[in-house]
Amino acid sequence: MLKGKGLISVFDLSRAEVESLLETTFLMKRLYLSGALPAPLRGKRIALLLEKPSTRTRFSFESAVISLGGYPIVAGERELQLSRGESVEDTAKVLGRYVHGIGARVLKHETLVRLNSNSGVPVLNLLSDVEHPLQALSDLMTIREHFGSFPKIAFVGDGQDNVLLSLMGLVAKLGLQLNVASPRELRPSESVLSRVEEESERSDAVVEFFEDPYQAVSGVKVVYTDVWVSMGKESESERRKSLLRPFSVTSDLMAYASTDAVFMHCLPAVRGEEVEGAVLDGPRSIVWTQAENKLYGSMAALALII
Ligand code: CP
Ligand code: NVA
Numbered sequence: 001m002l003k004g005k006g007l008i009s010v011f012d013l014s015r016a017e018v019e020s021l022l023e024t025t026f027l028m029k030r031l032y033l034s035g036a037l038p039a040p041l042r043g044k045r046i047a048l049l050l051e052k053p054s055t056r057t058r059f060s061f062e063s064a065v066i067s068l069g070g071y072p073i074v075a076g077e078r079e080l081q082l083s084r085g086e087s088v089e090d091t092a093k094v095l096g097r098y099v100h101g102i103g104a105r106v107l108k109h110e111t112l113v114r115l116n117s118n119s120g121v122p123v124l125n126l127l128s129d130v131e132h133p134l135q136a137l138s139d140l141m142t143i144r145e146h147f148g149s150f151p152k153i154a155f156v157g158d159g160q161d162n163v164l165l166s167l168m169g170l171v172a173k174l175g176l177q178l179n180v181a182s183p184r185e186l187r188p189s190e191s192v193l194s195r196v197e198e199e200s201e202r203s204d205a206v207v208e209f210f211e212d213p214y215q216a217v218s219g220v221k222v223v224y225t226d227v228w229v230s231m232g233k234e235s236e237s238e239r240r241k242s243l244l245r246p247f248s249v250t251s252d253l254m255a256y257a258s259t260d261a262v263f264m265h266c267l268p269a270v271r272g273e274e275v276e277g278a279v280l281d282g283p284r285s286i287v288w289t290q291a292e293n294k295l296y297g298s299m300a301a302l303a304l305i306i
Pocket of ligand 1: 053054055056057058127135266267268
């Protein structure tokens, strides 16, 4: 099903493919923790291209390749001839002759599309300015692991966030419920809204938009946020911070969620901005398990795709 296909956007996945990725993430966690992981990547080399910094995704993805018997080859942008003007197409054609798959974190989403259509090997999106599919997949696994089902989620903050877009896509594919609270100026674009709406109609998902974070989190079991200034958006820093100030996830805001609500964040976090330190480091936070599960999500994607 997924074998040999790139994973660039969650919107390209079928519902069955999303379900298979989630089930395989659970399976990988069980196999890893019982010391029974198979080695489906034995003899396979995977390139990791990083145009932006990464801690969790880089280490989880690289660890996943090694744990499944493969060999990762990591390169930052400055180490590649790309930085001296070689085209993405030429880079892709050459890499495809050496490796069996490419994981890439890119400045521009379009670079992923160009890598995928020219390399002849599957390309996995390790974060772009538009989406963060592997993050959202392992996050949904974390939610189901915690609750045993998928309760309603509230995302509070930047409505144009890459993690949010992947979460919205998956929620819409799977027929789940999501409230999004963001300033009107940072709402998702019309084209994103119509894609989410179209998918939701098919699946009976409910994705609702709010300007009042208190209304959005009222009674929900998962409160999710991400940074106000994503990588590459530094020039908009002051404007974003002032628009997003009322959307900080504080203890006061968490009190409006369900009594058993959890707090999630893809990390890295800025305590005192999008989340109060007491929430991130408090008993309702599941961010460390969320980060751990990225390892199993990467294993699942690699095992199914490569
Ligand atoms: N959540 C996440 O992708 O973290 P990194 O930027 O550290 O990889
Ligand atoms: N939205 C954040 C996610 C980091 C994992 C960014 O793009 O910087």
